[in-house]
Amino acid sequence: MNHPSDQRLHAVRFENVSRHFGEVRAVDGVSLDIRDGEFFTLLGPSGSGKTTCLRMIAGFDHPTSGRICLYGEDVSNLPPYERDVNTVFQDYALFPHMTVGENIAYGLMIRKAPRAERERRVEEILKLVRLPGMARRKPTQLSGGQRQRVALGRALINRPGVLLLDEPLGALDLKLRQQMQIELKAIQQQVGITFVFVTHDQEEALTMSDRLAVFNHGRIEQVGSPAEVYERPATAFVAGFVGVSNLVNSDVARTITGSPEMFSVRPEKIRLSDPDAPVPDGACSAPGHIRDVVYLGMHTRYVVELDAGGELTVVQQNLETTSMDALAARGRRVRLIWHPGHNRVVETKG
Amino acid sequence: MSTAASQPSGGPAPRSLIQRLSTLLYTRSRLLLALLLGPPLIWLGLIYLGSLFALLIQSFFYLDGFTGLVVRRFTLATYAQLFTWSNFDIFARTTSMAAAVTVASAILAFPLAYYMARHASPRLKAFLYLAVIMPLWSSYLIRVYSWRLILAKEGILNWVFAELHLSWALDWLLQVPGLEGPSLSYSPVGMFLVFVYVWLPYMILPIQAALERVPRSLLEASGDLGARPGATFRHVTLPLAFPGLVAGSIFTFSLTLGDYIIPSVIGNSSYFIGAVVLSHQGTSGNIPLAAAITVVPIVIMAIYLIIARKLGAFDAL
Numbered sequence: 001m002n003h004p005s006d007q008r009l010h011a012v013r014f015e016n017v018s019r020h021f022g023e024v025r026a027v028d029g030v031s032l033d034i035r036d037g038e039f040f041t042l043l044g045p046s047g048s049g050k051t052t053c054l055r056m057i058a059g060f061d062h063p064t065s066g067r068i069c070l071y072g073e074d075v076s077n078l079p080p081y082e083r084d085v086n087t088v089f090q091d092y093a094l095f096p097h098m099t100v101g102e103n104i105a106y107g108l109m110i111r112k113a114p115r116a117e118r119e120r121r122v123e124e125i126l127k128l129v130r131l132p133g134m135a136r137r138k139p140t141q142l143s144g145g146q147r148q149r150v151a152l153g154r155a156l157i158n159r160p161g162v163l164l165l166d167e168p169l170g171a172l173d174l175k176l177r178q179q180m181q182i183e184l185k186a187i188q189q190q191v192g193i194t195f196v197f198v199t200h201d202q203e204e205a206l207t208m209s210d211r212l213a214v215f216n217h218g219r220i221e222q223v224g225s226p227a228e229v230y231e232r233p234a235t236a237f238v239a240g241f242v243g244v245s246n247l248v249n250s251d252v253a254r255t256i257t258g259s260p261e262m263f264s265v266r267p268e269k270i271r272l273s274d275p276d277a278p279v280p281d282g283a284c285s286a287p288g289h290i291r292d293v294v295y296l297g298m299h300t301r302y303v304v305e306l307d308a309g310g311e312l313t314v315v316q317q318n319l320e321t322t323s324m325d326a327l328a329a330r331g332r333r334v335r336l337i338w339h340p341g342h343n344r345v346v347e348t349k350g
Numbered sequence: 351m352s353t354a355a356s357q358p359s360g361g362p363a364p365r366s367l368i369q370r371l372s373t374l375l376y377t378r379s380r381l382l383l384a385l386l387l388g389p390p391l392i393w394l395g396l397i398y399l400g401s402l403f404a405l406l407i408q409s410f411f412y413l414d415g416f417t418g419l420v421v422r423r424f425t426l427a428t429y430a431q432l433f434t435w436s437n438f439d440i441f442a443r444t445t446s447m448a449a450a451v452t453v454a455s456a457i458l459a460f461p462l463a464y465y466m467a468r469h470a471s472p473r474l475k476a477f478l479y480l481a482v483i484m485p486l487w488s489s490y491l492i493r494v495y496s497w498r499l500i501l502a503k504e505g506i507l508n509w510v511f512a513e514l515h516l517s518w519a520l521d522w523l524l525q526v527p528g529l530e531g532p533s534l535s536y537s538p539v540g541m542f543l544v545f546v547y548v549w550l551p552y553m554i555l556p557i558q559a560a561l562e563r564v565p566r567s568l569l570e571a572s573g574d575l576g577a578r579p580g581a582t583f584r585h586v587t588l589p590l591a592f593p594g595l596v597a598g599s600i601f602t603f604s605l606t607l608g609d610y611i612i613p614s615v616i617g618n619s620s621y622f623i624g625a626v627v628l629s630h631q632g633t634s635g636n637i638p639l640a641a642a643i644t645v646v647p648i649v650i651m652a653i654y655l656i657i658a659r660k661l662g663a664f665d666a667l
Binding site for chain 1: 565566567571572585
């Protein structure tokens with residue numbers, strides 16, 4: 001790798017970065033550190049500023065204010081071709097007039113690497129992305145998943161300090177996407193390059209990342225490991241965006257916990273019981289009736305209307321329940337019971 | 351739901367003629383295809399290709415020099431007449447003019463087309479479109495004759511050169527062997543300028559269309575992989591715009607090859623292919639020779655297209 005291997009240097013550092021398009025604050029005062037060698041995900045809904053952040057790391061866009069550093073070097077105003085990063089584009093952006101081999105070798109060709117070295121490294125890369133023998137094909141002759149691999153290979157062959165991936169799996173079908181998630185992670189561990197991955201798919205983010213940042217309205221809501229973000233969402237937005245979450249507002253919270261603090265609780269943590277079931281000491285509980293049932297094969301989702309007001313979604317594994325049982329539960333009176341340790345007090349902002 | 355009640359149960363609703371026609375055409379797509387393609391194919395086949403074929407046949411007849419009548423008997427004698435030095439001179443002059451006009455048009459058109467495709471705001475783009483196409487609205491003849499005035503010795507161009515104290519440059523240009531003439535309007539240089547002016551829109555539009563189809567992400571990808579703007583242009587933009595460039599050059603090249611008005615209005619009255627065809631066909635009534643000469647630009651264009659094909663210009667089609 002051609003960057004200083006100083007572990008204390010962050011691969012990417014955002015220092016109070018903003019990017020305004022006229023009145024629109026696409027990115028609004030973002031500070032962020034991405035460690036060397038980690039798989040870092042920028043997660044958020046569309047328009048949340050995650051892609052603009054990625055484009056600023058790549059150099060396609062420049063901050064209105066603030067600094068972006070790559071391995072300690074301020075690159076805020078460097079053009080893309082002077083940065084040690086490479087990008088895998090959402091639409092792959094393969095050159096249609098070149099073969100797969102020429103596409104992958106493009107970076108080496110630009111740097112005037114000798115032909116023998118180019119050919120050798122293209123072979124290596126094709127093996128890495130599992131496309132051996134495809135060098136002479138044209139991109140139009142490949143499937144979506146194969147193009148994806150070529151785009152990945154074309155970026156990796158330059159051995160960049162940071163690899164940027166802009167929703168690269170969005171166009172693939174579910175099976176292929178799940179397979180590529182595992183493969184991408186494996187390749188990242190194999191090459192040891194810092195990956196910065198943009199997605200709006202929270203499941204993808206949780207599966208692949210070492211750490212992730214949740215974006216909303218141009219700001220970062222929370223940074224942490226997948227487990228931290230999932231188990232301890234810092235804000236109401238994170239609780240709602242990452243996984244399904246129940247948000248209990250202050251009025252209802254007061255009747256359940258005695259405190260008016262708003263909290264969130266994950267649907268899989270709540271147990272569905274008979275209305276007169278005994279409530280263990282210290283457990284949270286709330287009576288209500290089942291308003292809706294969605295049978296999902298592996299588990300069933302129940303929407304329960306609380307007597308105290310509001311709704312809670314509950315997910316139960318179908319251990320012994322059949323679809324008939326599950327659907328018949330509609331309208332039944334129930335008592336919800338869960339451990340208060342699963343309650344996450346959230347602040348409301350935005 | 352409510353209307354169904356008023357209809358006899360089970361039977362299909364009575365349908366209008368148009369509905370039945372639509373269904374017929376929908377279910378029999380070949381019929382629709384035949385109806386749509388029939389007229390243009392008849393036009394193209396009979397009128398266009400037919401007349402071209404008739405022309406080709408004419409070129410194998412010959413003119414009896416004694417009676418002045420066309421003898422309808424197969425011969426290659428008319429083609430043999432083409433192979434004279436003075437004819438070669440005309441072919442070479444026309445072809446090199448067409449080549450020069452094509453190259454100049456491409457060089458002038460590319461930056462404008464690039465700007466229109468990549469940078470212009472939608473409003474500015476609409477304006478530029480209009481500016482490019484608008485000259486085509488007025489008569490070609492009027493524009494050519496106005497150029498004669500512009501290029502004349504008393505014309506505005508000479509005046510501008512005089513005001514800038516650059517008349518010497520113009521005078522020098524007009525005595526270069528091959529380009530000489532008493533003024534621009536009687537010089538091959540003037541003819542070249544007018545050709546470029548007249549055919550330029552036909553070069554701009556295809557290049558612009560080709561550049562428009564190049565996704566921005568390809569240019570970003572090239573920069574991302576380390577290519578400076580110059581290298582991106584050479585390795586990505588130009589190869590992808592190449593089909594448009596070739597399409598435009600087919601227009602400018604073939605239009606210049608066949609034109610007979612500009613060489614007769616501007617320039618030093620040296621012969622060009624189109625003018626020769628006109629004089630043989632119109633003045634001397636030697637239709638076989640005129641037809642044989644007409645085959646020459648067709649052959650030149652065929653060679654041109656084969657080269658373009660070899661260069662991969664049609665790969666993207």
